[in-house]
Structures are given as structure tokens and as C-alpha cells.
Amino acid sequence: MPFGNSHNQLKMNNSCEQEYPDLSKHNNYMAKVLKPALYEKLRSKQTPSGFTLDDVIQTGVDNPGHPFIMTVGCVAGDEETYEVFKELLDPIIQDRHGGYKPTDKHKTDLNPSNLKGGDDLDSNYVLSSRVRTGRSIRGFCLPPHCSRGERRAVEKLSVEALGALTGDLKGKYYALKNMTEAEQQQLIDDHFLFDKPVSPLLLASGMARDWPDARGIWHNDNKTFLVWVNEEDHLRVISMQKGGNMKEVFTRFCTGLTKIEELFKNKGHAFMWNEHLGYVLTCPSNLGTGLRAGVHVKLPNLSKYRQFEEVLKRLRLQKRGTGGVDTAAVGGVFDISNADRLGFSEVELMQMVVDGVKLLIEMEKRLEKGQSIDDLMPAQK
Amino acid sequence: MTKNCHNDHKMKFALEEEFPDLSLHNNHMAKVLNKDIYDKLRGKSTPSGFTVDDCIQTGVDNPGHPFIMTVGCVAGDEESYEVFKELFDPIISDRHGGYKPTDKHQTDLNWENLKGGDDLDPNYVLSSRVRTGRSIKGITLPPHNSRGERRKVEKLSIEALNSLDGEFKGKYYPLKDMTDKEQEQLIADHFLFDKPVSPLLLAAGMARDWPDARGIWHNDNKTFLVWVNEEDHLRVISMQKGGNMKEVFKRFCVGLQKIEDVFKKHNHGFMWNEHLGFILTCPSNLGTGLRGGVHVKLPKLSTHAKFEEILTRLRLQKRGTGGVDTASVGGVFDISNADRLGSSEVQQVQLVVDGVKLMVEMEKKLEKGESIDDMIPAQK
Numbered sequence: 137m138p139f140g141n142s143h144n145q146l147k148m149n150n151s152c153e154q155e156y157p158d159l160s161k162h163n164n165y166m167a168k169v170l171k172p173a174l175y176e177k178l179r180s181k182q183t184p185s186g187f188t189l190d191d192v193i194q195t196g197v198d199n200p201g202h203p204f205i206m207t208v209g210c211v212a213g214d215e216e217t218y219e220v221f222k223e224l225l226d227p228i229i230q231d232r233h234g235g236y237k238p239t240d241k242h243k244t245d246l247n248p249s250n251l252k253g254g255d256d257l258d259s260n261y262v263l264s265s266r267v268r269t270g271r272s273i274r275g276f277c278l279p280p281h282c283s284r285g286e287r288r289a290v291e292k293l294s295v296e297a298l299g300a301l302t303g304d305l306k307g308k309y310y311a312l313k314n315m316t317e318a319e320q321q322q323l324i325d326d327h328f329l330f331d332k333p334v335s336p337l338l339l340a341s342g343m344a345r346d347w348p349d350a351r352g353i354w355h356n357d358n359k360t361f362l363v364w365v366n367e368e369d370h371l372r373v374i375s376m377q378k379g380g381n382m383k384e385v386f387t388r389f390c391t392g393l394t395k396i397e398e399l400f401k402n403k404g405h406a407f408m409w410n411e412h413l414g415y416v417l418t419c420p421s422n423l424g425t426g427l428r429a430g431v432h433v434k435l436p437n438l439s440k441y442r443q444f445e446e447v448l449k450r451l452r453l454q455k456r457g458t459g460g461v462d463t464a465a466v467g468g469v470f471d472i473s474n475a476d477r478l479g480f481s482e483v484e485l486m487q488m489v490v491d492g493v494k495l496l497i498e499m500e501k502r503l504e505k506g507q508s509i510d511d512l513m514p515a516q517k
Numbered sequence: 518m519t520k521n522c523h524n525d526h527k528m529k530f531a532l533e534e535e536f537p538d539l540s541l542h543n544n545h546m547a548k549v550l551n552k553d554i555y556d557k558l559r560g561k562s563t564p565s566g567f568t569v570d571d572c573i574q575t576g577v578d579n580p581g582h583p584f585i586m587t588v589g590c591v592a593g594d595e596e597s598y599e600v601f602k603e604l605f606d607p608i609i610s611d612r613h614g615g616y617k618p619t620d621k622h623q624t625d626l627n628w629e630n631l632k633g634g635d636d637l638d639p640n641y642v643l644s645s646r647v648r649t650g651r652s653i654k655g656i657t658l659p660p661h662n663s664r665g666e667r668r669k670v671e672k673l674s675i676e677a678l679n680s681l682d683g684e685f686k687g688k689y690y691p692l693k694d695m696t697d698k699e700q701e702q703l704i705a706d707h708f709l710f711d712k713p714v715s716p717l718l719l720a721a722g723m724a725r726d727w728p729d730a731r732g733i734w735h736n737d738n739k740t741f742l743v744w745v746n747e748e749d750h751l752r753v754i755s756m757q758k759g760g761n762m763k764e765v766f767k768r769f770c771v772g773l774q775k776i777e778d779v780f781k782k783h784n785h786g787f788m789w790n791e792h793l794g795f796i797l798t799c800p801s802n803l804g805t806g807l808r809g810g811v812h813v814k815l816p817k818l819s820t821h822a823k824f825e826e827i828l829t830r831l832r833l834q835k836r837g838t839g840g841v842d843t844a845s846v847g848g849v850f851d852i853s854n855a856d857r858l859g860s861s862e863v864q865q866v867q868l869v870v871d872g873v874k875l876m877v878e879m880e881k882k883l884e885k886g887e888s889i890d891d892m893i894p895a896q897k
């Protein structure tokens with residue numbers, strides 16, 4: 137990390153007060169938790185690869201936040217960050233993930249046959265279905281901290297692993313730096329291409345260094361399974377298709393992920409995972425499953441209903457515009473996905489989406505006919 | 518010496534695996550940095566922990582422009598220029614007209630050594646300005662410094678500036694406590710600097726913790742201005758309307774000397790050595806760190822076939838009136854010295870004074886429809 141991770145010893149010559157950041161105008165999870173006493177305790181520490189407290193919090197110091205959106209304000213530079221800086225990260229995790237305690241255990245369940253239903257969402261309403269997650273490769277530093285050598289090693293391993301996939305999953309890797317104009321245009325048309333981050337939240341944490349070196353996109357020939365290499369996480373894995381067959385999307389997701397994990401293990405590289413935090417990712421908000429499963433669904437009537445937000449909350453779902461996070465809905469079409477990441481398994485989260493969206497559509501149909509939906513109001517899940 | 522454990526961690530990877538891909542790059546760093554140099558320097562670190570990757574990050578992240586040659590590297594502390602000399606020396610030589618590792622730089626801030634400069638025609642010269650930067654010894658530079666270090670720079674700067682009197686008496690405005698009214702006034706005066714947006718600066722880490730410990734100080738007369746903790750520890754600017762460069766330069770030298778005296782009392786002199794002169798964050802600003810210039814009306818001369826050639830021979834450069842990388846408006850140009858290292862402050866300002874005087878004469882000739890062929894100068 138270019139921003140002084142190891143002039144930590146030199147910084148210790150200054151007092152805590154001199155080094156403690158001014159968080160008076162800040163509104164993010166890190167600012168809520170990081171008091172001077174805690175800063176004092178953690179400032180002298182570093183992970184074995186040299187990630188320090190200041191590295192963890194830089195993005196939160198540089199981005200005071202928004203009065204309405206609560207950003208996390210810190211990142212991990214390696215797997216050990218979550219342990220070395222647990223006094224900071226545990227309360228943040230607890231606050232962000234609905235009271236998840238330092239002693240809690242997270243369950244991983246990537247068995248698609250455990251999902252009930254999900255193959256019959258009304259495609260007159262559900263336009264598309266998608267599931268994404270992230271994975272980190274054990275033994276390498278994470279995007280805020282990794283060197284070019286590490287990043288390239290992640291790319292090399294990923295390209296090898298993905299290259300071994302067959303059948304429905306057979307595909308091709310497109311390195312960002314070698315892309316032809318035609319390839320680039322096609323990837324844009326398919327909505328697959330990711331670009332250098334512009335969000336100040338990501339830039340401040342150092343994730344865009346050396347762009348576009350060792351970054352790339354892999355997708356299968358059918359364009360239903362996509363992997364981003366070295367963007368916000370080592371790997372982002374996405375399964376998607378038109379229509380409402382979430383079961384198929386999830387099955388492909390689990391099958392693909394399991395195969396990829398096996399291929400990595402054969403090369404002596406597991407994914408970062410532990411029984412407390414589940415899958416370990418760069419941003420604390422993505423711990424656990426790292427899973428966001430959702431649909432683009434037409435809800436023009438329901439979305440104007442006064443209890444729409446309440447319904448979503450009770451179903452443990454969240455809405456976004458069809459451009460993704462922080463975008464607006466267009467034409468009454470919403471991106472509806474699970475709100476949770478940690479403390480529930482993948483299957484449990486998928487089930488909430490599948491059952492919840494089914495209910496939302498029922499409600500929409502009722503409202504279309506001018507009927508009441510009071511009897512359909514769900515209890516808090 | 519601080520152990521840089523992330524660097525040690527990187528050493529486990531081979532040179533090939535860590536060496537940046539500079540194939541699409543066009544900056545001074547990319548021209549110089551080959552695998553041999555990288556191999557030699559990658560295991561090193563300055564006492565404060567700055568590494569070669571830290572130096573070059575901005576140049577790796579910003580491949581450059583086919584027509585503009587950016588530097589592509591920065592220093593994180595005074596020692597960077599020594600520890601990584603195999604990288605910096607060739608870049609310095611390339612950027613500063615062949616300046617050799619054995620050359621000595623002369624500092625001359627005695628304004629009385631400037632000849633003339635008090636009579637540039639104000640019908641043409643709208644304003645005059647001299648700026649430079651200073652780094653405070655013992656504190657790491659903006660790409661690398663911690664909040665504690667940056668606040669120390671601010672504290673020392675405020676003490677030094679508040680001790681000034683007479684025409685230098687003034688006030689400090691910290692960026693983070695500014696009222697709306699103060700902000701509007703500073704914008705109207707063209708004094709306010711904002712968080713950098715240039716990817717060149719952002720990639721080097723200079724905007725961290727913004728706006729903590731950043732501020733603007735200026736005298737009551739609004740002719741002497743200091744920026745604290747922007748691209749360098751200090752940027753010092755003397756300016757006024759009209760063409761009296763001598764007065765501007767006098768105020769500049771006197772003010773700088775007063776400030777330096779106060780810093781020295783606290784055992785924090787400015788970073789300086791007899792080879793590189795004043796040490797600043799960007800290698801392009803080594804030596805004097807001085808850019809002395811005017812806003813001057815040259816509508817005819819600027820369209821003359823030999824305008825660029827004249828500037829080159831006079832060792833001057835042109836910019837638009839918005840500063841670097843802007844276009845000129847209404848035939849008004851920002852004309853300043855091109856050199857920073859290898860000539861003194863007095864010499865550089867002399868070039869500006871003499872050169873601008875000549876160009877105004879040329880402009881007047883062209884206005885009358887006369888030739889300027891006999892006025893074309895020799896290469897300075």
C-alpha cells in the first residue's frame with residue numbers, strides 16, 4: 137500500500153492525540169466505533185504483511201459519508217486484518233450485520249437442492265434473476281494492499297482454474313489490458329464490462345492501483361456465468377439469466393463455485409473462510425456469504441404503496457434501481473435482493489428472496505385489480 | 518530504520534512478477550525505470566519506510582499523454598532522492614536539461630541582484646507573480662506523511678506566519694474551519710485551493726485525510742500568500758497587479774527569509790542541499806522550485822510563426838491564464854521561466870523580466886505592422 141503502512145514506527149513518536157483522525161463530521165460505521173482509546177490500543181499493531189490501523193480506516197477518514205447512507209468506512213488488507221484489528225471490526229460487524237456477536241458461528245450452505253421452489257417466479261413480472269458473491273484466495277493480500285506480483289498470481293491461478301471448467305460452464309478470459317475494441321464493445325453490450333473504479337470510497341482504499349494490470353473478465357459461452365478478477369475482491373462470481381428461474385441461477389452458481397473452489401484447492405489454494413466470519417472479503421459488509429441474490433421485477437403499483445418499505449424490511453429484502461447500488465428505479469422496475477450477508481446461509485438468503493419476491497408479485501397483482509393486500513402483510517422474518 | 522514488512526513480503530515474488538507494465542506509458546519514470554534499476558532498488562526503503570513502489574505509483578497509475586511529459590514519480594521524504602538516486606538522477610537529468618549527479622545548484626534570494634524589472638509596461642502586463650515551495654526538514658512529505666506529521670507542519674507554519682509584521686502581517690484560514698463567507702472571499706481573491714482532483718496527485722496519496730491540517734494564510738494586503746500542506750509542505754506566493762516584478766520578487770525574498778528564520782529557531786530548517794537546492798515533493802520542482810511569471814497581452818506575437826521558438830530561446834514557457842494545462846483567453850498568456858534547477862532564483866526571474874520586456878517590444882512592433890526579425894534572440 138503506497139500510503140505509509142510501515143512508517144508506523146515513526147508515527148509512534150507522535151502522541152495518540154496528534155495522530156487520531158478528526159471524525160467530527162463523519163457518519164460511517166468506522167467513525168461511530170473508533171474512539172481515541174481504541175485508536176491508542178491498535179495504532180502500534182500491524183498484520184504480518186504490514187497492514188496497519190491507518191490503512192484499515194483511510195477510506196473512512198477520506199469519505200465522511202452521507203447523512204442518509206451509512207457506509208462502512210474501513211477495509212481489510214489481508215485475512216489477518218479481521219483478527220489483529222478485531223476490537224475495531226467486531227463492533228462494526230455487529231452494527232452492520234444486525235447484532236452479529238464475536239462468538240457467533242456462520243453457516244455456509246451451497247447445496248442448491250436445499251432451496252425450495254424458486255423455479256416458477258412469474259416471468260411477466262420478473263425480468264431477470266442474478267446471484268453474485270465474492271471470494272478471496274488464501275495466502276494473498278487483498279485489493280487495498282496487494283502488490284502487482286500478488287495480483288498477477290491471483291489472475292494466473294484464476295485463469296487456470298476457470299480454464300478447466302467444462303460443459304455449460306466452458307468459457308473464455310478477457311484481460312482488461314489486452315482487450316480488442318470489438319471485445320470491449322461486446323462486453324459493454326452484454327453489461328459484463330467493469331471499469332476502473334471512480335467511487336472515492338474505493339479509490340481512497342487503494343484498490344485501483346496499477347490499473348488495469350491483472351484485471352479481467354471471464355464468462356462462459358452461454359453468458360450465464362461470469363467472473364470478475366481483481367476488481368473489489370480477488371474474485372466476484374455472478375450467475376444470471378433472463379426470466380424468473382432463480383433455482384436454475386442458484387444451481388449454476390453453486391455448481392460453478394464448487395468446481396472453482398476444487399480447482400483452486402488442487403493447486404494448493406483454498407478460499408479465505410472461517411467458522412465465525414464465513415467467507416472473508418475486502419469490505420466487512422460482504423462477510424459471511426458475500427451473497428447478493430436478486431431479481432429485476434416490475435412493481436409499479438406496489439412500489440407506490442405506503443407500506444412498501446415496511447414490507448421489504450419484514451421480508452429482509454432491499455430495493456435498488458436497475459443500475460445497481462445508489463441508482464433509481466426506471467419504469468417501475470426494481471432490483472430486489474436480500475439485505476443480509478452474515479449469519480444466514482446462502483440457501484437461507486436465497487429462500488428469502490424467492491419467497492419474498494413471490495409474495496411481492498402476488499401483492500402487485502392484487503393492487504392491479506384494486507384489491508386490498510392487508511391480509512398478505514408478512515410478519516418480520 | 519523502520520522495517521517495511523510489506524516490502525519484505527513482496528520480495529518473495531520474483532522481479533518479473535513485480536515489475537510494472539510500462540508498455541503504454543509515456544512519462545519520465547517509464548523512460549528510465551528498467552528491470553535492472555527496479556531489481557536494485559526494490560529491496561530498499563528510506564528510514565521512514567518509503568519504497569520504490571511508493572515513488573513510482575503515480576507514474577504507473579497515470580500512463581501519461583502522448584504530448585505532455587509528466588514526471589511519474591514523487592519523493593516521500595528527503596532521503597528518497599538519495600536512497601533511490603539510480604531512479605531519480607536520470608529523471609532529474611532528463612527533466613532539468615542535462616543536470617548531472619555531480620552538478621551544484623546555486624541559491625540566490627538576494628532581490629537586489631535583480632536588474633530592472635520595475636518597469637514592465639502595465640498596458641500589456643496585467644499581473645506579476647512568483648511562487649515556490651518549501652519542505653520542512655525532519656518531516657516526511659505529502660505523499661507519505663501521517664496526520665500527526667502534517668499537523669506539526671501546520672502548527673509550525675502558523676507560528677512562523679503569525680510572527681510576521683509590517684506588510685507581512687496576516688491571517689491563517691484552516692480549510693476545515695472556514696466559514697462560508699471566508700470561503701467566498703478567498704474564491705473571489707483567487708486564493709482558495711481545493712482538494713486535488715488530478716489523478717496524478719491522488720495516485721500519489723497527497724489528498725489523504727483532507728482537509729485536515731490544510732490551510733491558507735495571506736497578508737492583509739493580499740500580496741503574500743502561503744498554502745499549507747497542499748502539494749508541498751508550503752507553497753509561498755507573492756503577487757500583485759501590474760508589471761512591477763521587482764517589487765513582487767523583493768517581497769517574495771524578504772518574506773521567505775523571515776519565515777525560514779522562524780523555522781530555524783525551532784530547529785526545523787528547510788530541506789536543502791548543494792546538489793538539488795530546495796527539496797520538494799515533485800522532482801520537477803527541485804532547485805529553486807520557482808515559477809515567476811506574468812499575465813501579459815500578446816495577441817499578435819502569440820500568432821506569429823516564431824512564437825514558440827522565441828519562448829524556447831528565452832527559456833520561457835507559456836500557459837493559459839488558468840494555470841498549467843489551460844488555454845489562453847483573449848490573447849492573454851501566462852509567461853514564466855521554464856527552468857527550476859541549475860540556475861538561481863535571481864537568474865530565473867531575470868530571464869522572465871528581460872524576456873517579457875522583449876516580447877512586449879515585439880508585440881508593439883507587430884501592432885504597427887513592422888517586422889521583428891532583427892529582434893529574435895539567441896538561445897539563452
